[in-house]
Amino acid sequence: MALSNNVIGAINFIAFLLSVPVIGAGVWLATEPDDSCVRILQWPVIILGILILLVALAGLVGGFCRIQWLLVFYLVAMLVLIVLLSCLVVFVYMVTVRGHGHPVPSRAYLEYHLDNFSGWLKRRVRSSYKWDSIRTCLSSTGMCPELNQSYRMAQDFFNARISPLQSGCCKPPTECGYTFINPTYWISPIDIAADMDCLQWSNDQSQLCYNCESCKAGLLASLKKEWRRADIVLLIALIGLIWVYLIGCCAFRNARTEDLFRRYKQGYT
Structure with missing residues (x-):
């Protein structure tokens, strides 16, 4: 015993x-x-x-x-x-x-669509009440400003493998056709009707694409990976x-x- x-x-x-x-x-x-x-x-x-x-x-x-x-x-x-x-x-x-990312022409990074993720995950970010607090938290991080320190030239940025969060929240969707000034400042969109996120993009450094569906998708892609x-x-x-x-x-x-x-x-x- x-x-x-x-x-x-x-x-x-x-x-x-x-x-x-x-x-x-x-x-x-x-x-x-x-x-x-x-x-x-x-x-x-x-x-x-x-x-x-x-x-x-x-x-x-x-x-x-x-x-x-x-x-x-x-x-x-x-x-x-x-x-x-x-x-x-x-x-x-x-x-x-x-919830897999999809490639875009002439870009090394991937972009993400919210509809590609599971319903349970989407419900975590769909509510405006929930997203307001998440957005405030994300915007307080240095993930977007650090892109400006790392990439000065457009081609360097286009060839970068940035994170899903940075891809979704710090820049406009590629299909909008914005012109690169720096990673978080873009002008002269070609087709603002290509995606609702094209209208949501703002060069205000406190706003950027934090209100975009692509930002929510980037967050879920990052969560999925972790x-x-x-x-x-x-x-x-x-x-x-x-x-x-x-x-x-x-x-x-x-x-x-x-x-x-x-x-x-x-x-x-």
Whole structure:
């Protein structure tokens, strides 16, 4: 029984370590400018990681200190958390399946359309109330001004691989036919009816294309890229937790069997 409990404790220490990348993924998302403006995924990930850490700690204590009810709590609670983490991994994958950028002539960067993204993601930015706060947050970052420092010539900018956010929010859509002055200042559109965003563009450095559909699409494209990376981390942690949980269940069952056998022998003798 003691050996089995020690095994359970050691296994739960691995589960304890597996909570670290989950929490780390949430913290990383919280530090990204776009995620910090939207605040959708990072807190569920961080909270789930902390819960996994606490439950693993309970299993660790229960294993080494031979506290039976704590081990039972660990088995039930960890199963619930594994199911929740599995749902989160699948959910993130499903909402980020759609939403690819499309190339434009004579440009190295991609442009994005809001209709290409999943309905759930689009609803996060469709509301004017939600977008007003997101837009204010995005405009306070230095992502657009830094383009002016990096690219002086039009061809250099056209050959740049700028981020989805910069592509959607810091310049007008290419199909409008604006003339480049600098990355955030454009004049003389050829066809302002080509896209509604053509009318939304403003050379006011506090406005730019933050009211454009392309800016919302660029934000979702950026979120998709970061969420996919975080989802890979969560998937690896999930596989590790499932493996640890199954071994822990086997060790707990063996410990129970040893305990029953010991009691039977004591009663028999």
